[in-house]
Amino acid sequence: MPPSAHWGKRPREGDSDEAFVRFSDLSPAQKLERRRQERAERKERDRTLAYFKSVQRALEEQGSGGGDAGALASIVDGFFSELLKLLKADSAFSILRNGTACRVVELALTNALLLHVKSLLYIFLGHICELLISPVASYTLETLLASLSQGLSALAVTDAEGLEAELAEGGVGMHTGSGVPSSATLLSSMAEEVCEHTEDLIVHDIGGRALRSVVLMLGGRSIRQAPLPVRPVAFPRIIGTLAEAVIKAVEEGYGREYHTASPAEAWMAAVQAPPTSLVVQSLLRVSEEGTIVDRCVRQRMEQLTYKGKPLLHHLLIDTLGCHVFQSYLQVPPPTAVVVEGDAAAMRASASADSTASSSEATSVPGGDASCCWSRAAGTVIVEVNNLLKPGSDLVAQTGYVLQDLVLYAPTATHLQWLWRRVLEPRLALLFDVPALTPVLVQVVKRCAFESVALTPPASSGLADNAAQTDIAAASATEEVSHHGTALPADVLRMLRKEAAQDVRYSPVPITFQEVVCTSVCALAKQRVAKGAAQYFLVDAALGDKGYEVARFLLHMHPAASTVLQYSLDKLQRDSLLGVVCHQKGSLFMQQYIKVSALAMRKSAAVYTAGGKADNGNGTADVAAASGMPLMRLFRRLQSSLGTLIYDKYAAFVLEGLYEAAAMPVKEALVKSLVPLYQEMRAQSSGTAPVPPADAETAPPAASEKADAGADETVEQAAPSPTQRRFIAYKVMSQCCVEQYVHRKDDWTKLAERQCHVQRLLRRMLLSE
Structure with a gap:
C-alpha cells in the first residue's frame, strides 16, 4: 500500500526524471518559473473549487423543491462529466483531498444515475485502498457504494433483465455502449484490491470503518444511515472472498504480530482492537446459513478452543470480546428452527401444562447446536452465576448480552425457556441492579409487541436528511393496530428501527404474557403494599425504566395485564395527578385508557343489568357506567x-x-x-x-x-x-x-x- 504521506500529491511533469533540489538552491530564473507554476496551479484549484461550490448551490436549490426533475438531472449529468475528466487528468485524485469537493460529490451521488455511479467506481479502481484510508475520500467511497446498492435495488423492481446483466461477473452490464463493465465486475475488482491489503485495513481506524461499509454493502445491507433498500441486492461470492481474506488476516496477521500459539489466541488479540472487532461484527451481521461467510466466520468461531474452553466462552467474559459475542448471537436462525419453534409455541398455548413442561426443559429448544442463539444461550447459562455475582465487573456487559438474548430470541419457545432458566430466578436482581433493569424492559416489550410485523422504511434512492425526515413523518402517520389499540408513533418508530436490525417479534401465548406480568407485579407489590403502579409510577423506584415497564405491560393482551390495571385504583388521588401531569406518566395513562375501554369486565360487556344479552347496541353502557x-x-x-x-x-x-x-x-x-x-x-x-x-x-x-x-x-x-x-x-x-x-x-x-x-x-x- 502506498504510504499515506504520498496520498493526494499531484506530481509535476518530469518530477520522476529529475533529482530533488531544494527551492533555496534554485537559480533566480528557476525560482521565478517555480512560483509561476505554483500560481497557475493555485488558480486552477480555485477555479475548480468555485465550480464545485456552484454545483453544490444548484443541487441544494433543486433539492429544496424549487426546481424540476429535468433540471436536476441535467446538473448531475454535467457535473459527473466534468468530474470524470478531472479525475482522469489527475491520477493522484488531488481534488478528493478537499472536504468541500468530496461533500459535493456525495451530494451529487444521492441523485445520480446508475451509470454515473458505475463510471466513478470504474475510475477509482486501482486506487481503492488509498481512498479507503483517506480521511475525507473514504466517506465519498462509502456514499458511492450506498448509491450503487440503492440503484441496483431500484433496478430489481423496474428491470429484472437489467439487474441480471449487472450481477453477471465479467459481463458488460446493461449499459453496453458506455464501455463500463457490470456492477458485479467492478465490485469484484474492488474486492481484489481490498483483499491484497486486508492486514493493513483491519488495523487502520479510517480504513477499518470504510471496510465495514464495503462488507455491509456487499452483504445487501444499508450503510451511511441510508434507508433499507426496497429489494436488497447481495453479492455472496464477492463477500465470501473478502471474508476469507479478513479471517486469514486476523489469524495470520495477529499471530505474527503477537507470536500467538494458536488461531484462537490470535482471535482474542484481534477483538481487543476496535477496528478489527467491528469488521468481524459486520461479517457476522451479513452471515447467512450455507454461505461462505457463514463457513469461514461463524463456523470458525464455533470450532476454535482456547485454554481448554470454547472461544465463545472467552468472548463472553472478555470486556471487548463481548461485542463480538453479541453480534454472534444476533445471526439470524435457520428457517427450520423458526418454523419448529413457532409450531411448538402454538401447541403450548393450547395447554398451560404443556407450556410449563416445555419451559422447564433443561436444554435449549431445538438443541444447543440448532442456531447461534442457542449456542450463545447455552454459554450464558454456564457462566451466568459468575457473571452476576456481587462485586463482579462484568455485570454491565452481561446486561447487554441478556438484552440481546431476549430481543433476538428466535421464537416464543426460546423466550419462555430463557425466562424460566435465567430471568425469572433472578427477577429481583433485575429490579435492584440498574445495569440489569433494561433487561426487564426488553422482556416486557418482547411479550407486549408479539406478532407485530413491521418493515423498516425503504427508499428507492440514497436518502439525505430531508428525505429521512419525510420518511419518518410518513411512518408516524401510519396507524398499526395491536390488541385492539393503535400503536403510538414513538413505539412504531422503535419497532421499525428494530425491524431494520432483524428483530422478529414472534407470537407469544397470552398465558406466558400473564405469567410475566403477574411475576413482575407480584415482586413490585412485595416492595410496596399498594402495588405495581405505586412502585413504578409514583415511587419511581426504577427511574425512567419503571415508566417503560409499566407502559409496555399495558401493551400486552388486556387479559394478561389485569393485575397492573387494578393496581392503578389503589393510588392516592394526589399521586394519580402527579402521574397524569408527567411526560411518561401521561403516555402510560393514555394506554391505560385504551385498554380499559376495550377490556371491560365480561359481565358488563356481554350482559345488561336485567340479564339480557347485549347485541352490541350499547344498552349495557349506562347500566355498567358506575363500575367502569x-x-x-x-x-x-x-x-x-x-x-x-x-x-x-x-x-x-x-x-x-x-x-x-x-x-x-x-x-x-x-x-x-x-x-x-x-x-x-x-x-x-x-x-x-x-x-x-x-x-x-x-x-x-x-x-x-x-x-x-x-x-x-x-x-x-x-x-x-x-x-x-x-x-x-x-x-x-x-x-x-x-x-x-x-x-x-x-x-x-x-x-x-x-x-x-x-x-x-x-x-x-x-x-x-
Missing part, C-alpha cells in the same frame, strides 16, 4: 379539571379519555368542561388572568418523585399564559365542548358513532 374503570378514573380527576386542561401532558389524557370512553363517561366529562369553557370565553378579551400554573397540582412529594429523571428538567418549566390557553382550547376542541353547548343533537350522534367503533373493537378483541 374509566368512570372511576374520571371521578378522581373531575375536581382537578380546572388545572389539568392547562397541562400539556394531562391534556392528552383528557382527550384520550373522551375518545375511548363509553357514552356516560363522555357526557359526564363534557358537562364538567362546559363551565370551564364558558369561563375561558369570558376571559377571551385577555383582561382576566389565567389560573396559575401551580394551582391544584399534585403535592410536592409526588411531583418530585414523578420528575426524578435527569432528562425532565426542561419540561418542569411552566408554559406561558398563551401556551396554556392554547392547550386548554385544544382540549375543548377535541372533546367537542362547543358542539355540546350549541348543537347537542349533533354532539350526541357523533359520540354514539365513536362508541359504536369502540364496541366493534371490543367485540374483535373478545373474539381473539
